[in-house]
Amino acid sequence: MVFTATNNSYGEPQDLKTPMTRALKQLLASTGVSLAFGGSVDPNGLVKLDCFVGPTIGAVPGGEVAQGEGLGGKAAALRTGISVNDYCDEQSITHRYDPIIRAEGLRSLVAVPVIVSRRVVGMMYGAFRTFDIIGGRIERSVGHEVRALEQALVVRELAAPRVTGGELDAVRLREELRETHRSIRALARQASEPGVRKALAMMAERLMQATSETDNGAVQDIDSGVTAREKEVLQLAGAGLPNQVIADALGLSLHTVKSYMKSAMSKLHGRTRLEAVVAARTKGLIP
Incomplete structure (x- = not known):
């Protein structure tokens, strides 16, 4: 079984968008993050951000995150969730997307990959516009929503x-x-x-x-x-x-x-x- 966000069983090019948006709504409600967002990952590892729940000025929507770049790109490459409490000052990630993050006023973020059939098919983010320590509760909440989304995709x-x-x-x-x-x-x-x-x-x-x-x-x-x-x-x-x-x-x-x-x-x-x-x-x- 291979899940492909752009060529799936229903024949819809953005079939991941609807279930991911539902998961992001759950995430926003359970954590109180300023912005919950995400998108599908294409076969080349490019994260395409097209799902947003919460206010945005429009800098992030439509953006693409390359494999290994920034927070989401690193999470996709490592196939594990990663959080940072001050994105633009974080030394463990690249800063290719700092202008976008600053424009949106985002500061503390967590990114968790959606993995189906051993392939990263999507990425979910939770972000605060204030300096917040993203500890266990937030990371667990994001992880729970991602796991639920993965299982829903497999069942479907x-x-x-x-x-x-x-x-x-x-x-x-x-x-x-x-x-x-x-x-x-x-x-x-x-x-x-x-x-x-x-x-x-x-x-x-x-x-x-x-x-x-x-x-x-x-x-x-x-x-x-x-x-x-x-x-x-x-x-x-x-x-x-x-x-x-x-x-x-x-x-x-x-x-x-x-x-x-x-x-x-x-x-x-x-x-x-x-x-x-x-x-x-x-x-x-x-x-």
């Missing part, structure tokens, strides 16, 4: 052979429903009032049922043996969360989460977490 690519013509709208609707479901679950975890948490959980459950109903290609498998708790773990894993964050969100130990994941993988015949998530979604067990 796996489903692509089944998608033709009139089915495309249904596929997009399922993606929108899953993103909305994920947002509601995140709000439920943050809510302090028990009544609000319960109401949001009920909304999430109804939305999950709607997602399954819109998935005409799903094979319903009520006899899979996957427990409710295992479904919760799979759902959070499908959002790109690592085991420790899943454990914290569900109030479980890391060992227990690993045990649930291992059990779910066995029941769904998945060799990896991603295969288990894909199988669970295909069977309609999670949105």
